[in-house]
């Protein structure tokens with residue numbers, strides 16, 4: 071597959087306390103590099119975000135960071151990225167990441183990750199974009215979220231056909247397979 075494909079990775083600015091999070095973050099970054107998939111992410115040095123970026127860059131991959139001026143000071147910028155866009159607001163940051171990406175995945179993360187995930191997940195329904203959206207469910211991290219969305223669906227607040235579009239993968243390998251990469 072020769073055309074460029076970029077995956078936006080949303081994940082924690084912290085490491086979390088399950089070592090499998092970092093293991094899968096490194097695997098995802100490395101696999102993306104090996105398969106010629108560019109990583110679009112929040113540009114930071116810290117946590118699982120920095121881990122994905124570092125693994126991709128170490129394996130010779132392309133990494134496209136998008137960060138705000140404010141976060142450069144707070145979260146740092148991973149050195150050696152292919153490109154780094156520094157924008158004014160979080161809204162611009164998310165919009166540029168959406169624009170640059172061909173698919174989206176949320177790895178384990180906190181409120182920032184959830185916010186980014188729900189924007190791209192819900193915008194699919196509004197037909198603002200038609201790009202695949204996925205959860206990388208490392209060690210069942212997203213089980214409760216998936217359960218909550220199933221409950222939304224059974225109570226009639228989330229169309230089952232919308233939930234069916236969500237890709238759920240347990241490993242980076244499975245994720246890329248489901249994305250046809």
Ligand code: AMP
Pocket residue numbers: 081082083084112114119141145160164179180181182183184185186
């Ligand atoms: P977290 O998942 O909370 O560790 O955050 C992961 C990334 O999401 C970090 O780069 C944060 O800067 C970013 N973030 C935090 N809050 C928001 C928000 N409200 N909207 C978009 N991104 C956010």
